[in-house]
Amino acid sequence: xxxxxxxxxxxxxxxxxxxxxxxxxxxxxxxxxxxxxxxxxxxxxxxxxxxxxxxxxxxxxxxxxxxxxxxxxxxxxxxxxxxxxxxxxxxxxxxxxxxxxxxxxxxxxxxxxxxxxxxxxxxxxxxxxxxxxxxxxxxxxxxxxxxxxxxx
Amino acid sequence: xxxxxxxxxxxxxxxxxxxxxxxxxxxxxxxxxxxxxxxxxxxxxxxxxxxxxxxxxxxxxxxxxxxxxxxxxxxxxxxxxxxxxxxxxxxxxxxxxxxxxxxxxxxxxxxxxxxxxxxxxxxxxxxxxxxxxxxxxxxxxxxxxxxxxxxx
Numbered sequence: 069x070x071x072x073x074x075x076x077x078x079x080x081x082x083x084x085x086x087x088x089x090x091x092x093x094x095x096x097x098x099x100x101x102x103x104x105x106x107x108x109x110x111x112x113x114x115x116x117x118x119x120x121x122x123x124x125x126x127x128x129x130x131x132x133x134x135x136x137x138x139x140x141x142x143x144x145x146x147x148x149x150x151x152x153x154x155x156x157x158x159x160x161x162x163x164x165x166x167x168x169x170x171x172x173x174x175x176x177x178x179x180x181x182x183x184x185x186x187x188x189x190x191x192x193x194x195x196x197x198x199x200x201x202x203x204x205x206x207x208x209x210x211x212x213x214x215x216x217x218x219x220x
Numbered sequence: 221x222x223x224x225x226x227x228x229x230x231x232x233x234x235x236x237x238x239x240x241x242x243x244x245x246x247x248x249x250x251x252x253x254x255x256x257x258x259x260x261x262x263x264x265x266x267x268x269x270x271x272x273x274x275x276x277x278x279x280x281x282x283x284x285x286x287x288x289x290x291x292x293x294x295x296x297x298x299x300x301x302x303x304x305x306x307x308x309x310x311x312x313x314x315x316x317x318x319x320x321x322x323x324x325x326x327x328x329x330x331x332x333x334x335x336x337x338x339x340x341x342x343x344x345x346x347x348x349x350x351x352x353x354x355x356x357x358x359x360x361x362x363x364x365x366x367x368x369x370x371x372x
Contacts (some may be wrong), residue, residue, distance in 0.1 A: 076229075076230050076263050077228075077229055077230065077263055077265075078228050078229065078260070079228065094256075095256055104247055106267070107267060107275075108267060109228070109266070109267045109268060110265065110266050110267055111229055111263070111264070111265040112263070112264060112265075113229075113261065113262065113263040113264075113313060114261075114262050115258070115259060115261045115262055116261060123259075126318065154354050
């Protein structure tokens with residue numbers, strides 16, 4: 069693990085480590101995974117040095133093993149996230165995230181006239197391209213591309 | 221330090237440690253101090269065991285030494301916060317927070333008819349009682365008490 073030399077956030081016994089999150093998107097990841105509403109212990113660091121990302125964040129969530137479908141929701145904001153599943157202080161599985169075929173919520177439709185920008189409702193997109201991301205709104209059919217992607 | 225036995229978030233060389241934050245108010249503290257916009261390294265833990273608070277959070281901010289006036293802003297959401305100022309890995313000063321005499325922003329006026337709940341504007345209160353807190357709105361003169369205190 070890259071951070072072993074200088075461990076900023078201590079090891080967990082059981083749970084999930086999410087590494088290589090772009091620092092500026094940390095709070096989006098927290099919201100998407102609902103970490104602000106869980107009871108389990110969470111430790112994290114941000115603005116940590118990363119050659120690849122400039123500044124990265126890492127989150128360690130004790131005793132929670134997320135479903136892949138939930139983890140993939142963070143792919144829009146943390147496409148390079150690396151996950152380690154920890155049991156008894158050992159990494160038992162490594163995962164990466166992949167952009168799902170459809171996205172519900174999370175992103176904003178870039179069409180200012182889209183109904184989702186005027187009513188209290190959840191956005192919904194088909195993913196028409198994964199890298200860079202292009203999302204086709206199911207309400208107005210307009211494409212929201214990576215450059216205009218705004219996280220709710 | 222209470223967390224020395226089992227250090228969840230590693231020591232910092234220089235900076236500020238904010239301990240004994242109620243876990244449910246961690247993100248309010250982060251917003252109030254603007255930690256989501258700084259470049260310095262931040263490590264934190266939440267849902268950590270605390271005899272006093274049930275679940276507590278701790279934040280360690282490298283290389284930042286906050287002004288007392290800024291620290292006191294968190295008193296509404298973390299009245300029992302204990303601060304350690306760290307230099308060269310040693311605690312050089314300990315601080316507690318105290319409720320200031322006036323509050324700008326941070327809290328919502330509990331009067332639904334108050335102009336601050338209808339226009340895009342910053343709330344402003346005189347603190348008429350500190351524990352429990354009672355805030356007198358400078359716009360509508362209504363008192364927002366501890367029980368009805370809502371953080372923006």
